[in-house]
Amino acid sequence: MPDKEVLPLHIAVIMDGNGRWAKKRGLPRVMGHRAGMKAVKEITKSCRDLGIKYLTLYAFSSENWKRPKAEVDALMRFLEEYIDKELRSFIKNGIRLNFIGRMGALPDFVRPKLKKAMEATADCGNMTLNVALNYSGRDEIVDAAKKFASQVKAGKLGADDLDEGSFSGFLYTAGQPDPDLLIRTSGEMRISNFLLWQISYAELYVTPKLWPDFRRGDLIDAINEYRKRERRFGA
């Protein structure tokens, strides 16, 4: 098990390859997402056991609405099921759930559940799990700029009050440390509009493993690779 001293405080994951995993087995794509949910469960639990304090998962991008309606519907149903089934276990394990993205566009049957899950886990202190839904890194930066502008308009802040630190406070991840390690599964060398502001100094780890095949041991490999790297923060 990795040494806690040099553990990443915050891990972000671009979970990719559910569709390919299903295709390889001659299964419908939604079966890949179902298998992906199992991996979400295992990796969340493993991070919590290892002592990772923040985990951010890219579950649904603002581009994912372009997928076939049946696939989008299935993903929303899985999300609902995931909250219904796991909420008690989150509370028991002290995991705070935080959904990030433009929640307003999500279906009516999902939104109240997300709110309830965030409220029910608000005091959980072992780990924060951010789940990005209808998320776009550029939208997040635009939303932060709008929040700042409304404070200026209200006479509460002036242009000079804005710097890197205060700007971070307007992001969906306000108050959280930036990711130290960004993992992407299934081999693509892209950022895909994920946490654009927050990953400035993150170490990138890309594995060819498809997300449903990504296990605790693969997470530990990624953490061990992270520990070997010398982080210079531009120095």
Ligand code: FPP
């Ligand atoms: C990427 O695989 C995966 C997604 C777009 C969705 C992620 C969803 C899950 C892991 C399951 C549900 C999660 C929660 C939190 C309820 P892809 O479909 O892009 O795969 P491909 O690139 O091989 O087609």
